[in-house]
Amino acid sequence: MSAFFLEAGFLGVALFGRDKVGPVLHFMATLMVAVGTFASAFWIISVNAWMQTPTGHGINEAGQFVPLDWWAVIFNPSFLHRFAHMVLAAYLTTALVVGAVGARHLLRDRANPAARRMFAMAMGMLAVTAPIQIFAGDSLGINTLAHQPAKIAAMEGHYVSYPQGHAPLILFGLPDSEAATVRYTVEVPDLSSLILTHDLTSPLTGLDAFPRDHWPNVPIVFWAFRVMVGLGFAMLGLAVWAGVLRLRGRLYDAPWLLRAAMAMGPSGFVAVLTGWIVAEVGRQPWTVYGLLSTAQSVSPVAAPAVATSLMVFIAVYAVIFGAGMTYLLRLMDRSPEVGIAMAELGPMRAAGVTPAAGLHNKFFAGE
Ligand code: HEM
Numbered sequence: 001m002s003a004f005f006l007e008a009g010f011l012g013v014a015l016f017g018r019d020k021v022g023p024v025l026h027f028m029a030t031l032m033v034a035v036g037t038f039a040s041a042f043w044i045i046s047v048n049a050w051m052q053t054p055t056g057h058g059i060n061e062a063g064q065f066v067p068l069d070w071w072a073v074i075f076n077p078s079f080l081h082r083f084a085h086m087v088l089a090a091y092l093t094t095a096l097v098v099g100a101v102g103a104r105h106l107l108r109d110r111a112n113p114a115a116r117r118m119f120a121m122a123m124g125m126l127a128v129t130a131p132i133q134i135f136a137g138d139s140l141g142i143n144t145l146a147h148q149p150a151k152i153a154a155m156e157g158h159y160v161s162y163p164q165g166h167a168p169l170i171l172f173g174l175p176d177s178e179a180a181t182v183r184y185t186v187e188v189p190d191l192s193s194l195i196l197t198h199d200l201t202s203p204l205t206g207l208d209a210f211p212r213d214h215w216p217n218v219p220i221v222f223w224a225f226r227v228m229v230g231l232g233f234a235m236l237g238l239a240v241w242a243g244v245l246r247l248r249g250r251l252y253d254a255p256w257l258l259r260a261a262m263a264m265g266p267s268g269f270v271a272v273l274t275g276w277i278v279a280e281v282g283r284q285p286w287t288v289y290g291l292l293s294t295a296q297s298v299s300p301v302a303a304p305a306v307a308t309s310l311m312v313f314i315a316v317y318a319v320i321f322g323a324g325m326t327y328l329l330r331l332m333d334r335s336p337e338v339g340i341a342m343a344e345l346g347p348m349r350a351a352g353v354t355p356a357a358g359l360h361n362k363f364f365a366g367e
Helices: 002-018 023-052 070-074 079-108 113-147 148-157 192-198 218-245 255-263 267-281 305-333 342-350 355-365
Strands: 057-059 066-067 169-177 181-188 285-286
Touching: 002 023, 023 079, 023 285, 057 218, 079 267, 079 305, 113 148, 113 218, 113 255, 148 192, 169 192, 169 218, 181 342, 218 255, 218 267, 218 305, 267 305, 285 355
Parallel strands: none
Antiparallel strands: 057 066, 169 181
């Protein structure tokens, strides 16, 4: 509740309060939004991580899960890995959006100082977070191997076990669960064993070790995983490219880099969505891994009622999302090239308008 109110309250100040509060308070409001979302992410990921790797609970006579050790419930075995991976994913997504907006305005005017700062900061953030994210993703994968081996087998496309190790890394292919094989594979020998077990000969479990009705949908998990990881490496590539050009003093004068940064603008959202598809489709057929199946957790509500509430959700979200997106896209399209000339400050003060408010008014007047 506290996290939600921090977020929601200060988001209003951050978005609409610039002419009502001073620049310091406005900056504080943006920090509070960041703290609020971080705290929200903590609890949301903790709950989801418990469903993936449940610990610290008991089951009462009514068959309900009850917490026995809160610490073990909250800090369950996959929580810290997932929390780090998700928060980094959010920071990366933000950097990519800010970078794309900066790039768009630089393509119009290379000298725009605000766009230059936006682009430089975004590429710097990308250079720090992209490599850490790949490292965090790798350690999350090792954690998943320990706790959800069927999910990892689906991600890797391993229908068969490798008792002697030497499992290949399948880069691409078409998983066929009927025939329990991946067709037309492009693979690197031994690399999956090296990544997951850090040696060549440790045994690696495949889907053949699990009953078929405990398999997730392999093609979806397999492909969603490749999209996420592929985008992660593309983000790293963009960061390295920008870093090299920055060292050569050409960060703002490389149209192809700017175009690539614009094209990569939505990629963080795509990586986040495919990441969640891996996590959630990969968890099937379980709601709480190994304990409560999805079929068991279906609530006894008639299908028409579920369909109606789903339609209402879709309609409400379409309106809210549509309005939010329109507002954000309009903001992004405005040139950040707004400043106040010293000569304008005196008359503004005399009229009782703060510099921040004046800036805001000019911004929205499109000057
Ligand atoms: C490039 C290397 C990457 C690797 C090796 C990697 C690995 C993983 C693994 C193993 C999972 C967990 C599956 C599970 O056990 O449930 C996962 C989930 C996820 N990934 Fe990635 N990932 C990478 C890049 C990215 C990027 C670039 C983003 C987003 C910007 C991202 C966002 C997510 C999200 C949102 C989830 C679901 C969160 C969760 O499971 O708690 N990943 N990733």
